[in-house]
Amino acid sequence: xxxxxxxxxxxxxxxxxxxxxxxxxxxxxxxxxxxxxxxxxxxxxxxxxxxxxxxxxxxxxxxxxxxxxxxxxxxxxxxxxxxxxxxxxxxxxxxxxxxxxxxxxxxxxxxxxxxxxxxxxxxxxxxxxxxxxxxxxxxxxxxxxxxxxxxxxxxxxxxxxxxxxxxxxxxxxxxxxxxxxxxxxxxxxxxxxxxxxxxxxxxxxxxxxxxxxxxxxxxxxxxxxxxxxxxxxxxxxxxxxxxxxxxxxxxxxxxxxxxxxxxxxxxxxxxxxxxxx
Amino acid sequence: xxxxxxxxxxxxxxxxxxxxxxxxxxxxxxxxxxxxxxxxxxxxxxxxxxxxxxxxxxxxxxxxxxxxxxxxxxxxxxxxxxxxxxxxxxxxxxxxxxxxxxxxxxxxxxxxxxxxxxxxxxxxxxxxxxxxxxxxxxxxxxxxxxxxxxxxxxxxxxxxxxxxxxxxxxxxxxxxxxxxxxxxxxxxxxxxxxxxxxxxxxxxxxxxxxxxxxxxxxxxxxxxxxxxxxxxxxxxxxxxxxxxxxxxxxxxxxxxxxxxxxxxxxxxxxxxxxxxxxxxxxxxxxxxxxxxxxxxxxxxxxxxxxxxxxxxxxxxxxxxxxxxxxxxxxxxxxxxxxxxxxxxxxxxxxxxxxxxxxxxxxxxxxxxxxxxxxxxxxxxxxxxxxxxxxxxxxxxxxxxxxxxxxxxxxxxxxxxxxxxxxxxxxxxxxxxxxxxxxxxxxxxxxxxxxxxxxxxxxxxxxxxxxxxxxxxxxxxxxxxxxxxx
Numbered sequence: 026x027x028x029x030x031x032x033x034x035x036x037x038x039x040x041x042x043x044x045x046x047x048x049x050x051x052x053x054x055x056x057x058x059x060x061x062x063x064x065x066x067x068x069x070x071x072x073x074x075x076x077x078x079x080x081x082x083x084x085x086x087x088x089x090x091x092x093x094x095x096x097x098x099x100x101x102x103x104x105x106x107x108x109x110x111x112x113x114x115x116x117x118x119x120x121x122x123x124x125x126x127x128x129x130x131x132x133x134x135x136x137x138x139x140x141x142x143x144x145x146x147x148x149x150x151x152x153x154x155x156x157x158x159x160x161x162x163x164x165x166x167x168x169x170x171x172x173x174x175x176x177x178x179x180x181x182x183x184x185x186x187x188x189x190x191x192x193x194x195x196x197x198x199x200x201x202x203x204x205x206x207x208x209x210x211x212x213x214x215x216x217x218x219x220x221x222x223x224x225x226x227x228x229x230x231x232x233x234x235x236x237x238x239x240x241x242x243x244x245x246x247x248x249x250x251x252x253x254x255x256x257x258x259x260x261x262x263x264x265x266x267x268x269x270x271x272x273x274x275x276x277x278x279x280x281x282x283x284x285x286x287x288x289x290x291x292x293x294x295x296x297x298x299x300x301x302x
Numbered sequence: 303x304x305x306x307x308x309x310x311x312x313x314x315x316x317x318x319x320x321x322x323x324x325x326x327x328x329x330x331x332x333x334x335x336x337x338x339x340x341x342x343x344x345x346x347x348x349x350x351x352x353x354x355x356x357x358x359x360x361x362x363x364x365x366x367x368x369x370x371x372x373x374x375x376x377x378x379x380x381x382x383x384x385x386x387x388x389x390x391x392x393x394x395x396x397x398x399x400x401x402x403x404x405x406x407x408x409x410x411x412x413x414x415x416x417x418x419x420x421x422x423x424x425x426x427x428x429x430x431x432x433x434x435x436x437x438x439x440x441x442x443x444x445x446x447x448x449x450x451x452x453x454x455x456x457x458x459x460x461x462x463x464x465x466x467x468x469x470x471x472x473x474x475x476x477x478x479x480x481x482x483x484x485x486x487x488x489x490x491x492x493x494x495x496x497x498x499x500x501x502x503x504x505x506x507x508x509x510x511x512x513x514x515x516x517x518x519x520x521x522x523x524x525x526x527x528x529x530x531x532x533x534x535x536x537x538x539x540x541x542x543x544x545x546x547x548x549x550x551x552x553x554x555x556x557x558x559x560x561x562x563x564x565x566x567x568x569x570x571x572x573x574x575x576x577x578x579x580x581x582x583x584x585x586x587x588x589x590x591x592x593x594x595x596x597x598x599x600x601x602x603x604x605x606x607x608x609x610x611x612x613x614x615x616x617x618x619x620x621x622x623x624x625x626x627x628x629x630x631x632x633x634x635x636x637x638x639x640x641x642x643x644x645x646x647x648x649x650x651x652x653x654x655x656x657x658x659x660x661x662x663x664x665x666x667x668x669x670x671x672x673x674x675x676x677x678x679x680x681x682x683x684x685x686x687x688x689x690x691x692x693x694x695x696x697x698x699x700x701x702x703x704x705x706x707x708x709x710x711x712x713x714x715x716x717x718x719x720x721x722x723x724x725x726x727x728x729x730x731x732x733x734x735x736x737x738x739x740x741x742x743x744x745x746x747x748x749x750x751x752x753x754x755x756x757x758x759x760x761x762x763x764x765x766x767x768x769x770x771x772x773x774x775x776x777x778x779x780x781x782x783x784x785x786x787x
Contacts, residue, residue, distance in 0.1 A: 128740070
């Protein structure tokens with residue numbers, strides 16, 4: 026609760042988003058996002074469905090379907106928007122997907138080792154042998170209470186919703202990224218799984234340079250993972266920022282009071298989305 | 303402000319057929335055109351016995367009465383059969399006898415195979431794989447010959463087998479694919495020039511993979527090879543074939559016939575990695591691959607297993623089939639077919655169940671990209687007298703992009719009520735989301751496509767011998783570079 030004010034020390038800024046406008050299928054979704062994330066910080070982004078939270082995550086990760094109309098994103102001093110998705114991953118950007126895709130016939134072992142070694146190669150490190158990789162993977166699986174046969178199974182195929190979400194955290198633990206974008210990783214988890222996922226996130230936070238942007242609908246996960254900052258997105262903008270107490274207030278009062286206070290409206294489509302959330 | 307564009311399909315298409323070069327090797331060739339004289343010429347060049355010459359002429363005369371089939375789901379302009387050459391022998395391989403040892407093989411031929419990644423020289427040859435190298439119409443080299451002879455396994459060019467083992471050849475040639483079988487098989491019977499012959503005696507499990515590497519080199523020449531494999535009771539053999547051709551503006555015809563015969567408890571595993579020149583990005587040039595492959599599981603509990611990775615050719619038309627005659631015999635067909643650019647494939651299998659307790663498995667994976675058209679055509683026939691026959695068929699299609707097509711034509715004909723049949727078919731698309739997921743984890747576009755496609759084809763690639771599986775995996779990735787994203 027002590028770090029409500031944004032640290033203005035330039036050197037520790039990991040991610041700087043300036044007036045970001047993004048559209049998909051020629052429809053504007055993000056309308057001027059400003060956000061600074063310093064090294065070691067965890068920012069929670071909340072908001073009703075359709076407010077642009079997932080779009081922000083995918084645009085930052087480099088999904089080609091999202092067109093950058095305006096604005097800049099600086100990551101570790103580099104122009105992030107100039108980089109392809111895989112190059113962003115090599116630079117340490119990781120997106121835990123809201124809906125992890127299934128890739129039949131590709132074992133998680135093959136996939137994750139290839140991914141890890143691509144990142145290592147891009148950073149001038151030797152590839153990890155199968156043996157070393159297995160040792161690392163076993164340790165991380167154990168921490169997330171996942172069975173070892175997870176490595177032999179086809180990527181996300183036949184995984185339950187909860188397994189898919191835990192698997193994203195497992196991949197994050199193996200790849201050890203610097204900027205973690207977590208897109209509704211808590212949705213659809215029962216209380217035990219939520220605890221496991223939260224523990225996984227907290228272990229990653231022990232590295233004090235690592236930053237996280239956690240997108241969520243629910244205040245619930247913030248009881249386990251304490252944010253430094255909480256932002257509310259409405260209509261493709263950050264309508265309000267604050268500390269953890271903001272999340273509590275949302276839980277209590279919903280989003281309407283922010284609309285009234287800031288004059289930022291949900292579009293009809295977004296309001297409709299909110300009903301189903 | 304959007305991320306930089308990746309390479310266009312056109313940019314990559316120009317560079318992706320790495321075997322498109324040709325070499326200027328002096329050759330003895332037949333003049334263009336086809337008539338009885340040409341058939342006799344081929345027979346005489348091979349110094350064949352009278353019965354084989356008669357056999358060829360009978361096929362030729364039957365062929366002149368036949369019509370080119372028009373039922374395959376492929377389109378191409380009419381082929382002028384008088385405007386191509388039916389025989390071309392590199393001079394190095396056209397001596398009185400085939401080379402006795404590799405020392406006698408021409409340096410240019412060795413260099414050609416070296417460039418193809420198939421070293422034939424004593425020092426460098428592939429471990430555990432005996433290779434018969436065929437350029438255009440003739441076999442130019444065979445490795446590991448003595449080692450095989452010690453076990454009683456005969457592996458040699460079919461032209462040589464006609465001289466040295468005439469009884470075995472005469473007994474089996476045309477016994478599975480009769481000379482009247484179909485337009486292209488009949489053409490092949492008339493003009494086939496060389497190919498591989500393999501005979502595995504009773505009780506021998508051949509420890510080496512036997513392999514033929516086919517290379518088209520000469521321009522304007524059709525390739526008509528003939529392969530015959532006979533496995534005597536209680537024997538086993540695994541055979542591989544690989545194919546490449548230079549990039550030519552004209553289409554080249556490849557009309558091969560493969561016959562397999564497995565006797566009691568014998569097993570033949572036949573694997574193909576086909577990478578003939580597919581034509582350029584406009585659909586100019588490329589090989590017409592019109593092939594008849596059939597195996598007869600003649601004996602009790604015998605087994606014929608086909609595994610094919612079809613990545614090349616402008617048009618592919620082939621249905622490696624099994625006639626399950628012996629009681630308890632087993633037929634398998636595992637196939638991955640890729641069509642990209644303007645490639646067309648109409649491929650599948652026939653499983654003909656004649657014996658009791660016969661079983662067959664069909665796993666077909668087709669991948670279409672760019673303007674590629676991919677058709678699976680498969681027949682499963684359970685004869686009236688075949689008790690307790692079983693078949694499982696799985697046909698999966700993957701589409702990459704919006705301009706390609708996948709088609710499935712299963713024909714199922716069951717005349718015995720005790721049969722058990724299973725058929726499954728799926729169609730999937732490589733999604734933007736799958737690509738993004740892999741790229742977000744650090745894989746570049748090529749690795750991501752390779753991974754998705756290899757995953758899709760895994761069940762089939764698993765069936766290939768190790769040496770080929772690695773090559774096939776790489777090939778699948780290379781063929782689809784630039785088709786996604």
